[in-house]
Amino acid sequence: METMLRNVFQSLAKNPSANRMAKKYGLRFGAKRFVAGVTIEEAIQAVRQLNLDGRLATLDHLGEFISTREEALESLQMCLATLDAVHSSGVQSNLSLKLTSLGLDLDRQLCLDNMRQIVERARSYGNFVRIDMEDYSHCQPALDVYRELRQSFDNVGIVLQAYLFRTSEDVEQLNALHANLRLVKGAYKEPATVAFPAKEDVDANYRSIILQHLRNGNYTAIATHDETIVRFVKKTVSERGIPLEQFEFQMLYGICEDLQKRLVQEGYKVRVYVPYGRDWFGYNMRRLAERPANVWFVMKNLFR
Numbered sequence: 232m233e234t235m236l237r238n239v240f241q242s243l244a245k246n247p248s249a250n251r252m253a254k255k256y257g258l259r260f261g262a263k264r265f266v267a268g269v270t271i272e273e274a275i276q277a278v279r280q281l282n283l284d285g286r287l288a289t290l291d292h293l294g295e296f297i298s299t300r301e302e303a304l305e306s307l308q309m310c311l312a313t314l315d316a317v318h319s320s321g322v323q324s325n326l327s328l329k330l331t332s333l334g335l336d337l338d339r340q341l342c343l344d345n346m347r348q349i350v351e352r353a354r355s356y357g358n359f360v361r362i363d364m365e366d367y368s369h370c371q372p373a374l375d376v377y378r379e380l381r382q383s384f385d386n387v388g389i390v391l392q393a394y395l396f397r398t399s400e401d402v403e404q405l406n407a408l409h410a411n412l413r414l415v416k417g418a419y420k421e422p423a424t425v426a427f428p429a430k431e432d433v434d435a436n437y438r439s440i441i442l443q444h445l446r447n448g449n450y451t452a453i454a455t456h457d458e459t460i461v462r463f464v465k466k467t468v469s470e471r472g473i474p475l476e477q478f479e480f481q482m483l484y485g486i487c488e489d490l491q492k493r494l495v496q497e498g499y500k501v502r503v504y505v506p507y508g509r510d511w512f513g514y515n516m517r518r519l520a521e522r523p524a525n526v527w528f529v530m531k532n533l534f535r
Contacts, residue, residue, distance in 0.1 A: 264485040266293070266514065267507045271309075271316045274507035277484070278322040281503050285495040288324035289361055289481070290317065293508040294332035300341060303334030307345040309508070311352050318356040326353060327361040327504060330373050343376055350384045359411075361452075364390040366419040367426070374401065381408050388452070392417035393437035394426045402440050406447045413452035413481060414440055438463055445473055452502065454481040458490065475499065 267277035271292075278288040292309040294302075310328055317324045328349070334341040346362075353360045362377055364370060370392075377389045388411035391398050395417065405412065416433050417426070427433045434457075441464060444451045453464055461480065468478065479500035482491050494501050506514050 265483065265506070267484055267505045269507065269509055271312060271507070274313070274505060275316050275320050275322055277505055277507075278317075278324045279320070281505070282323050284492060285501075286491060287479075287500065287502040288322070288505045289327045289502055290324050291327040291329075291363070291504065291506045292332075293506050293510040293514050294329065297332055297334070297337075300334065300337060303332070303337060303341060303345060306332040306334075307348060310345075310349045314349070314352050314356060314358060317358065324505070325359040325361060325502070327363055329363045329365055330376060331365060331369065335369065335372060335376070339372070339376070343379060346376060346380060346387075347383070350380060350387050354384060354386050359386045359388065361413060362387065362389040364392055364415075367395065367421050370395065370397070374405075377410075378408070381410075388412060388450075390415055390454075391440070392419075393440055394421065394433045396425060396427070398436065398440055399443060402443050402447075406444075406449065409449050411450040411452070412444055413454050414444065415454040416457075434460070442467060445471070445478060448477070451478040452481045453478060454504070456482055456487045456490065461490070461494070 267274045274290055274292075278290065281288050290313050292306070292313055294306045294309070297303055297306065306328075310326060310333075314326055317326070326349070330342055330346070333345040333349075346360075350360050362373055364373060373389065377387065380387050389405075390413040391401055391405075393414065393416045402412070414437065416437055427436060437455075437460065441451065441453055441460075445467065453460070455461065464478070464480070467473070468475070475498065479502050480491075480494055481502045481504060484503050484505045491501050491503065
């Protein structure tokens with residue numbers, strides 16, 4: 232049953248028609264638990280609340296399924312506006328984004344030009360931009376854009392996914408750039424030809440690439456809600472004398488808040504991924520696919 236639900240939610244996450252329908256109804260289907268709001272103002276307020284107890288943030292203006300140059304440029308403006316709002320408000324937050332929302336599938340040069348504007352704006356504010364990883368078909372194109380940006384910018388990082396066979400090699404290749412990486416398990420449905428199908432193999436590879444990147448001496452954002460992984464990281468950094476300044480834990484808005492706060496109290500840096508915007512549907516479906524137990528929470532909200 233759990234596998235069936237996961238497959239259903241992953242399919243819905245990629246459905247443009249379902250996404251368009253969801254826009255008409257605002258934050259429904261339990262989305263308020265995982266999405267900070269629709270407007271920049273709502274998102275900034277959510278970050279301000281996180282900052283009060285020592286948590287940092289990374290803001291993501293959600294956007295998927297764009298099909299025109301105009302939509303890509305609109306996404307560019309929203310990213311710039313988000314950076315402006317972070318700067319003017321004084322909250323502690325980076326920016327996260329997806330390259331497809333900036334035109335990667337339409338015109339690579341358009342996407343690259345948009346990214347240059349965003350990373351330059353962030354640099355002017357002393358801020359940092361994280362490129363989110365999408366499905367496997369976008370992995371190499373995203374890495375290519377990242378490498379090109381790194382020729383001019385130091386304030387940009389990228390995400391790598393532990394469930395892909397290729398990731399250990401990618402970690403090693405990016406060591407030459409001293410890349411700032413967010414390491415995740417992965418939330419997309421991928422074929423067994425490119426990704427580990429078994430959870431235990433994903434977990435093992437996740438531990439391996441965390442250790443690999445830390446051992447290389449590079450900054451590591453460890454994105455997990457798995458307390459087994461958290462304990463592994465604590466033990467690893469303690470035994471190897473890795474400074475707290477070399478890594479951070481990252482978690483999703485609305486998930487494992489008690490764990491987030493406990494880690495802050497223990498002296499670890501914690502950054503919360505805070506999504507906002509009208510294009511919330513795909514993101515919300517992937518969160519449900521990751522944790523089908525949340526379906527009951529969603530059903531209760533539907534009938535309130």
